[in-house]
Amino acid sequence: MINTPDPAREMHRDPGQILHSVFGFEHFRPLQRQVVEQVMGGGDALVLMPTGGGKSLCYQIPAIARPGTGIIVSPLIALMNDQVAALVQSGVNAACLHSGLEAGEARAIEQALVEGELDLLYVAPERLLTPRMRDLLQRVRPALFAIDEAHCVSQWGHDFRPEYLQLAVLGRDWPEVPRLALTATADPRTREEILERLDMPRAERFISSFDRPNIRYRVAEKRNAKQQLKNFLEREQGGNAGIVYCLSRRKVDDMAAWLRDQGWQALPYHAGLSAEERRRNQERFVGGDGVIVVATIAFGMGIDKPDVRFVAHMDLPRSLEAYYQETGRAGRDGLPADAWMVYGLQDVITLRQMIEGSGADPERQRVERQKLEDMLAFCEQLNCRRQILLAHFGEQDHPACGNCDTCLEPPESWDATEAARKALSCVWRTGQRFGVSHLVSVLQGTDSERIRELGHHHLSTWGIGDDMGTGEWRAIFRQLVARGLLTVDAEGYGSLRLTEACRPVLRGEQSLTLRRDRKPARTGRRQRQPGEGLMDGASHALWEALRECRRRLAAEQGLPPYMIFHDSTLMDMVAARPETHEALAAINGVGEHKLQRYGDDFLEAIRSVVTS
Incomplete structure (x- = not known):
């Protein structure tokens, strides 16, 4: 997909002007300006920003501003297509190369690249590393290399892509071209691995807050x-x-x-x-x-x-x-x-079984088990x-x-020391060979054929927990696993085993506070919608008119509606109710190309409601 901008349209080389004229924003978000300045000066950067935090602009703006073509490494065809389509809507000359293109389309894009017609080219890591693609890049002037979803380079991460390990070659073959590694998901260990495996020792680190307050x-x-x-x-x-x-x-x-x-x-x-x-x-x-x-x-x-x-x-x-x-x-x-x-606890059992049956080496399995324990601790x-x-x-x-x-709704906590000792003792006395359902039956004194066959009705723990319900006991076992006092035997159909950490509790040397499971809420129907509580009747009518205008324009072009304008931009239109092109241009997200292309339609939608 190639978009040729209007020749009469001046493409400014100043990043701030590009931010406003192309993307329709008045101000950079936190860290965006610093990243852009680093890359404009030829430096490398590691960029960590949360999803929706504006990572893409950190390479899109300098790719437009710097001479040459910005080369963007992206792992998925859908992601590339989406980014390119959005850029084209903003009047940027962008394209992508991937296996889903017809041969003629791919050749046309390669020709446009060689002739210097592209501001940005998205490419998968596998294609980037082919001799043909590297030969093409030797004939052009890369403005920068941006490695998106850079956490894919981490062998300890959840989205590991082996081909990402070879991307260090970019720094060796094009040492003068700035590189950016960008991701929304990287703990401190993964950050170091990204820089090491991409061979970016001098990269400046730009780490935004991971918080998504909305x-x-x-x-x-x-x-x-x-x-x-x-x-x-x-x-x-x-x-x-x-x-x-x-x-x-x-x-x-x-x-x-x-x-x-x-x-x-x-x-x-x-x-x-x-x-x-x-x-x-x-x-x-x-x-x-x-x-x-x-x-x-x-x-x-x-x-x-x-x-x-x-x-x-x-x-x-x-x-x-x-x-x-x-x-x-x-x-x-x-x-x-x-x-x-x-x-629930069954989720832990299933995931542990998947880890144990993965065939991964012992160190990898250890890391995966620790990640699962951290996830469970978060829940509890x-x-x-x-x-x-x-x-x-x-x-x-x-x-x-x-x-x-x-x-x-702060959860209620309680002193669960005695209940925990009963649960742990029951695990021990039944031989550490049974799952939660059987253990709860023993604690509650269930007189079943299976319990009698096993002789568990003679155990000292049989019936000592009949004062608590099944759900309460299951919550206790779940939290004991989360606290690391019990572990799940993945090969034993979810049987529970004691860990060393449970000894102080069993001996009465350590108390234990657990959360009490909250009963299901019985609240009334409440729908959360954009602008909830902020719109009166007239504003809501305008909101719907703008959404309908967006739907129509998107359908005419076969595009998702958000590629015309985001909901947040429509909400700003509802608040400002612009009457002229100049006023509409002041709305966040309305760049020059979109103003020229869609301005009349949205101004008419606003007039149809405001003047009616």
């Missing part, structure tokens, strides 16, 4: 997962687009079918579907309103949809890094969004979830956020 984090104990999800969607997400993550393909298919039966537009996405069905479902999600995708972790990296209002996890993610990246796909436009999750926290999440990425001393479940 996202509300909520975690609940899994009881009836489908009903819990239904309640969440009905009360808070009517008509909103979102992503529902499940651990297995079978569960994805089942959940998508169930949601459709309940009346939602729900589509499955996983590696077991054909490439055509995955493409079709992704396009419906990106281009439509109110579509829900039910997916495995195979879905999301290549999606730049800004108006995803929620991400729901029906199972425990593998790590905090995975959780942060997946939840970060919500609310990219900065408007309120939800990260909602239900989980009594304190602000955002504080725990940000501390994992090196941001200490963040104040309580006031926008997570533990802040909004």
